[in-house]
Amino acid sequence: MGRIKKKRASRDARRQSGARPLAPPPFPEGEIERVMRLWDRAIDSGLMADGAEVKYHLGPDGTVLSAAVGRSGQVLANGERLIPSVADRLRAEMPLLAGMVTFYENNQLAGRGLEGAPEDGVLPLPDPAGPGPMPLLDEKALADAQAATAVLVRQGKVSEPVGAMVIPAQRGGVLFAVGGRDGELYVNGRALTRSWADELSTKVPELSSDVDRLQAMRAEWLDGPPEDRTLALAGACTDRNCLTPH
Structure with missing residues (x-):
């Protein structure tokens, strides 16, 4: 070969x-x-x-x-x-x-x-392009996601919402992702199961590819033994408009 x-x-x-x-x-x-x-x-x-x-x-x-x-x-x-x-x-x-x-x-x-x-x-190199305009952050959606994540902190599932990946959508809505102490990946206060991922993609369709990427991360995490993923998402977003770490 x-x-x-x-x-x-x-x-x-x-x-x-x-x-x-x-x-x-x-x-x-x-x-x-x-x-x-x-x-x-x-x-x-x-x-x-x-x-x-x-x-x-x-x-x-x-x-x-x-x-x-x-x-x-x-x-x-x-x-x-x-x-x-x-x-x-x-x-x-x-x-x-x-x-x-x-x-x-x-x-x-x-x-x-x-x-x-x-x-x-x-391959010819593409022309360099700067980041696109930063979408206005949906403050209410962010506050709701942070409040839901605070519940996880009180439950002991998440250490603190430090190192979170925050991805805003142009038309409103946000993904607030954190790694848990148990190796789980939580987005907007819930474990990123298939049903929750589908619901998020329906709520914020323009971020569906980001939901897919987060799901792939979760699948990789769950393949190994549980470990504290508190800082695992810091710097993990390759989108130039991604607000991380937060």
Whole structure:
């Protein structure tokens, strides 16, 4: 598999379309080899099928992001399940490819796999864009969410609402998310179960993708033993309009 995929990545990098830098960076042979070993390991562990399609994206700084769909239908990135913590780490490790990490993360949430992924190769960098206008904070919705969270504090489920993730909506409404002492993730005063997530998405539809991301975080947390998640959400929001920490 490694030889076949490496040849394809090299070929597609040469024939890529779109804008190109005046002096293309050297092909990252060593990094491609490292990533190929990660995919071989994913196959050996049963995470993905041998011969599965793998997309390669090469950053101008020599970084490599590759993506495939695993046996379970989950998106894999560089041989790992694209869970929120892995996505955040990859964005930090390869900032020039952070947009592609988010693309595959959003595809996974929507169940689209590799659909719509650009051609393999070095991608032109998008024009830098500043943050959008900060939505006016719905003070009543925030006060209601804080009051509901204060009940969790009195019950001993949440240490304090420090490190909360606060996401306002343009048309009113807010998500106020905190990590609990028991490893649970609470949003607007309730554990983020499927039914509560559906209700929140109905109440604040423009934040439904944020609800999906929080649900993915919760699923990852619940896969491990319970631990105090008081500060787990601090800095976890990648939306430039997100008010966190709060």
